[in-house]
């Protein structure tokens with residue numbers, strides 16, 4: 001890296017946090033790049049926030065597109081360097097002190113003081129709380145503006161305790177990145193207890209980690225368990241009263257009162273739907289009453305027919321959540337309501353099990369912190385979702401009990417802002433929708449306006465990472481996945497042509513053979 005200054009400080013600093021410098025550099029000092037100045041021999045890292053030309057070519061020099069303005073300037077005997085100076089605004093981040101960690105000196109540089117482009121090593125030392133492969137680290141990718149690979153690494157402890165969100169328009173690479181984070185969490189330097197709510201069945205490919213060398217060490221090998229629809233069960237008696245009435249449509253006040261009485265007298269037992277029906281009849285005092293009949297019909301029609309709710313079977317938390325294991329719940333075949341109720345019941349049980357373990361209380365316990373990745377989070381975290389209340393509680397209080405959440409969404413404006421603002425690490429990729437951009441500006445305070453403006457210009461696999469798990473917001477190109485990505489965009493023309501060439505091979509009338517081959521082609525490859 002060049003150790004010559006890249007610019008000189010212009011005038012007195014605007015505040016303790018910001019200053020401007022002048023540079024002839026035409027290409028390197030983009031918004032989001034890092035520079036430094038020296039303070040008592042220490043390198044104080046600053047982030048470039050804006051760059052503007054100091055002097056523009058007169059319009060008349062630009063009137064003939066076939067003649068470059070530099071040629072006109074030279075023909076007039078003026079130096080082109082006069083027109084090639086830029087003013088750059090920089091925001092002071094701080095320096096790294098071995099004892100104190102990251103320190104903001106609050107002493108801006110003096111006018112005329114040199115400014116240098118920060119070396120990758122300095123950026124890592126000052127801005128990253130962890131190094132690649134260090135215990136408790138998540139290597140998400142590399143700095144976007146650099147040709148050399150400057151790793152961007154997050155602090156797992158802060159990501160998992162203070163929650164995270166990944167927000168972007170569809171197709172920007174959210175689930176690819178979430179896969180990278182899940183891989184990191186399953187590495188031997190993390191051994192996470194991870195649960196993934198996967199409404200599009202995109203994460204099953206993480207199972208490949210079990211056979212990869214990179215994930216083993218000191219006798220450790222991660223385990224990935226994929227639960228499909230038939231294995232995803234919650235017991236009826238685990239439902240809160242509110243969740244129960246949410247499942248039953250058009251309840252009259254009388255029906256609700258009856259159900260509440262029956263529910264309360266069964267509370268604490270592992271009751272079945274038949275027992276609930278019997279209890280409704282019993283507490284009413286008149287089993288032939290029309291309200292009893294109407295309520296019984298609803299319980300049979302709307303609870304006994306919902307596959308995810310079972311009288312006896314439920315998923316054991318200890319099977320779902322273990323250090324070194326990822327459990328992937330494939331929810332694609334469940335209705336929205338079933339998904340929300342499942343999330344609500346499961347998250348409630350997880351939180352209670354952690355509270356029991358931390359406070360030494362009786363009941364179901366989980367003895368270690370857990371991390372839950374929730375795809376399509378707007379479905380679970382909007383105010384009208386049945387899982388809203390428990391998510392709100394976990395986002396507010398989960399930190400104390402070791403329940404961390406990663407919310408992933410392409411519609412952040414639909415996520416309640418109280419919930420979003422509790423995600424203390426934010427990864428934001430390309431966002432085009434203005435309502436979503438506004439929502440991010442208001443709920444994600446740590447990101448400056450100038451960085452938010454970069455969001456529409458990001459391309460697939462590029463992200464803005466900010467928050468507690470890193471010392472400064474940075475622009476990142478996401479690293480390559482070690483496992484395959486389950487949510488690959490389909491290449492339709494390629495698949496159409498494969499299908500046709502197969503059907504030609506088989507010849508006309510070979511419909512059954514074509515179907516079999518086609519199935520093999522699309523699903524087994």
Ligand SMILES: Nc1ncnc2c1ncn2[C@@H]1O[C@H](COP(=O)(O)OP(=O)(O)OP(=O)(O)O)[C@@H](O)[C@H]1O
Pocket residue numbers: 168169170171172173174175176177410460461462477478479480485487488489
């Ligand atoms: N960092 C990356 N490197 C290489 N390919 C990537 C990267 N990120 C995303 N892609 C590719 O871009 C496509 C879309 O990515 P992905 O499925 O992660 O998007 P998404 O934001 O989750 O979309 P959706 O909201 O529709 O689920 C996929 O084909 C994926 O393989």
